[in-house]
Amino acid sequence: MNKIKSLEDLRKMKQNLEHGMNIREKSNEPESLVQIRVAMATCGIASGARTVMNTLVEKIEKEKIPAVVTQGGCMGYCYAEPTIEVRVPGKDPVVFGYVDSAKAIEIVEKYIVNGELLDGIIPTNYKTINDKN
Amino acid sequence: MAQYKMHLLVCGGTGCRASESEQIVENLKSEIKNLGLENDAQVVTTGCFGFCEKGPIVKIIPDNTFYTQVKKEDCAEIIREHVLKGRKVSRLLYEDPETQKHIEDSKHMGFYQKQMRIALRNCGFIDPENVDEYIARDGYAALGKILSEMTPEEAIDILKKSGLRGRGGGGFPTGLKWEIASKNKADQKYVVCNADEGDPGAFMDRSILEGDPHSIIEAMAICGYCIGASKGIVYIRAEYPLAIKRLKVAARQAREYGLLGEQILGSDFSFDIELRYGAGAFVCGEETALIHSMEGLRGEPTVKPPFPAEKGYLGKPTNVNNVETFANVPAIYLKGTEWYSSIGTEKSKGTKVFALAGKINNVGLIEVPMGITLREVIYEIGGGIKDGKKFKAVQTGGPSGGCLTEKHLDTPIDFDNLIAAGSMMGSGGMIVMDEDDCMVSVAKFYLEFTVEESCGKCAPCRIGNKRLHEMLEKITSGKGVPEDIEYLKNLSRVIKDTSLCGLGQTSPNPVLSTIENFYDEYLAHVTERICPAGSCKALKLYTIIADKCTGCTACVRACPVDAITGEKRQPHVIDPDKCIRCGACYEKCKFTAIHVQ
Numbered sequence: 058m059n060k061i062k063s064l065e066d067l068r069k070m071k072q073n074l075e076h077g078m079n080i081r082e083k084s085n086e087p088e089s090l091v092q093i094r095v096a097m098a099t100c101g102i103a104s105g106a107r108t109v110m111n112t113l114v115e116k117i118e119k120e121k122i123p124a125v126v127t128q129g130g131c132m133g134y135c136y137a138e139p140t141i142e143v144r145v146p147g148k149d150p151v152v153f154g155y156v157d158s159a160k161a162i163e164i165v166e167k168y169i170v171n172g173e174l175l176d177g178i179i180p181t182n183y184k185t186i187n188d189k190n
Numbered sequence: 191m192a193q194y195k196m197h198l199l200v201c202g203g204t205g206c207r208a209s210e211s212e213q214i215v216e217n218l219k220s221e222i223k224n225l226g227l228e229n230d231a232q233v234v235t236t237g238c239f240g241f242c243e244k245g246p247i248v249k250i251i252p253d254n255t256f257y258t259q260v261k262k263e264d265c266a267e268i269i270r271e272h273v274l275k276g277r278k279v280s281r282l283l284y285e286d287p288e289t290q291k292h293i294e295d296s297k298h299m300g301f302y303q304k305q306m307r308i309a310l311r312n313c314g315f316i317d318p319e320n321v322d323e324y325i326a327r328d329g330y331a332a333l334g335k336i337l338s339e340m341t342p343e344e345a346i347d348i349l350k351k352s353g354l355r356g357r358g359g360g361g362f363p364t365g366l367k368w369e370i371a372s373k374n375k376a377d378q379k380y381v382v383c384n385a386d387e388g389d390p391g392a393f394m395d396r397s398i399l400e401g402d403p404h405s406i407i408e409a410m411a412i413c414g415y416c417i418g419a420s421k422g423i424v425y426i427r428a429e430y431p432l433a434i435k436r437l438k439v440a441a442r443q444a445r446e447y448g449l450l451g452e453q454i455l456g457s458d459f460s461f462d463i464e465l466r467y468g469a470g471a472f473v474c475g476e477e478t479a480l481i482h483s484m485e486g487l488r489g490e491p492t493v494k495p496p497f498p499a500e501k502g503y504l505g506k507p508t509n510v511n512n513v514e515t516f517a518n519v520p521a522i523y524l525k526g527t528e529w530y531s532s533i534g535t536e537k538s539k540g541t542k543v544f545a546l547a548g549k550i551n552n553v554g555l556i557e558v559p560m561g562i563t564l565r566e567v568i569y570e571i572g573g574g575i576k577d578g579k580k581f582k583a584v585q586t587g588g589p590s591g592g593c594l595t596e597k598h599l600d601t602p603i604d605f606d607n608l609i610a611a612g613s614m615m616g617s618g619g620m621i622v623m624d625e626d627d628c629m630v631s632v633a634k635f636y637l638e639f640t641v642e643e644s645c646g647k648c649a650p651c652r653i654g655n656k657r658l659h660e661m662l663e664k665i666t667s668g669k670g671v672p673e674d675i676e677y678l679k680n681l682s683r684v685i686k687d688t689s690l691c692g693l694g695q696t697s698p699n700p701v702l703s704t705i706e707n708f709y710d711e712y713l714a715h716v717t718e719r720i721c722p723a724g725s726c727k728a729l730k731l732y733t734i735i736a737d738k739c740t741g742c743t744a745c746v747r748a749c750p751v752d753a754i755t756g757e758k759r760q761p762h763v764i765d766p767d768k769c770i771r772c773g774a775c776y777e778k779c780k781f782t783a784i785h786v787q
Binding site: 063078081088102110130 | 193194195196197199251252253254272273274275276277295297315316322323325326327328330331334335337338446447448449455456
């Protein structure tokens, strides 16, 4: 191991290392972040949800977007897999269907960063037990 | 470097390791490998999450899913269901004791909602054996900042302004302690970390050392710079093998990075630490006794002054701080005094770690802002009293502290309020008692501990505590007389006034505070010869209700001392002089004819 010779070195080192810890730091305050949930049921995985998830994780990490990507179970939109749910703080969650890597990047750039609405939104007509209050 | 989408944090503290958490880590890793998820999920062994009641704990990041009481057989299911398919394993989720509902993530658990983690900031968050994770969370940045931007005086000034007080029990202002040590001139000074945690039930220092050892090393180096010491010693009890191991690993890593050793971070400051093992004597938590023990002498206290800051280890100025105190130091320098002094009450700043134990639903390690009430701690964080019983008292401060009762439930907890209420902060043990606990027995328990741990140097402590214990033994065995209570009080005062060190000066506190708060209970023991809580065995009276007794002779055969006599099919009688109160007859009787008083 190389010695750390100055405060400057230490700070640089921290910047290189914090990358790996980001996901834990973010989980400390999930409420203030954009939460992206990728449906990872069997049908989702079969239609490429894992690739979409990888793309999303890399994208938000690269652009330092305050978002966290989690996995969810089947949302029931098997016809439209892969599906992702995006929850921007203060807004209602939005579900996108037929998401591939290109679409995922578009969602991040346009919907999450700029707040523009996109095609491919699935109107949600259900309530979850978490929503009842 | 792989970008993991999930981190699986597994508690590697002593408590969870005892329930095979190491095996859980192995199983999680091998299942991840089986499914080819090596680039997606990372398994990390962390320090204590504090929720020891329900260990072993596995926490899944980023969704904060909090799995409790995980067994090594559950690992495959966690990986296959949660990591692969995003479905939580609901049977392993924490169940709210009140609503019986599963709580999905730690952010919604009452146990964590009122907590504020400063000293425990990295416990259950980073891998304690990986210095890189500590550095990624601004580790050693406080040391770096101080070495390159501040004089020792400026740095001490910051600590003084923060209002940090010693967390080992006494609550002495830490900044002031450092200042005194820094002003004493000598060719060599020492920084000592007191990790001789001895209060029954307290384990915060162990958890910090196990979960975040680098924070202690960093703080000791900061202290070394401030007071002008180049040597640090951690006095740790040998019963903490895991903490010792983690501390050694951390010190080695710090040396490899040049964070300990010569000319740290390019400055002129050099500092290194070594470990000394204590044999686990309670009295060695007292500064002077600790120093004698380190010098190879008997662990006995000496009169202060001279304080260790003047003449300490090997006669040189020495600054002794407790583990939890040190753990707060880097955070104060990083976030500033204003931030720190905004937390807590007027004279007690910051947070305090408590080891919550006893008759409470959520046993564990908690860190709360000073000024929180006992009610919040017991009912919101602790989840209330076990089995729906009635709250009776809470013992704080260990063998030096006292009992707080229902009337203190809404008192804000801080150093001064606890003393005013007849107890003390101590190192932060908090033992909750319910209606079934006899307060005389509680006092006896603590005296038993003190008698055992008294070093024997001064007579008041050596003999006085023994007499107190004998008197309490007499009362709980039903031989007490009303005058005994006065005698207990008088003797307690004498011991407090005349003992040499903190151990003896505080050891009668459990007696005095239980007499003060539960006088009626003492009185019942010595006048009516009954134990209201029904816990003192010798005060139980077993009788046979003649109307219910069928004379089946089951009890006669169960009684080990032949105390029960009677004709077949006629009501039997128990001879109270022969009866040893074992309860065997009570359990055997099918007709509920045995009455216990």
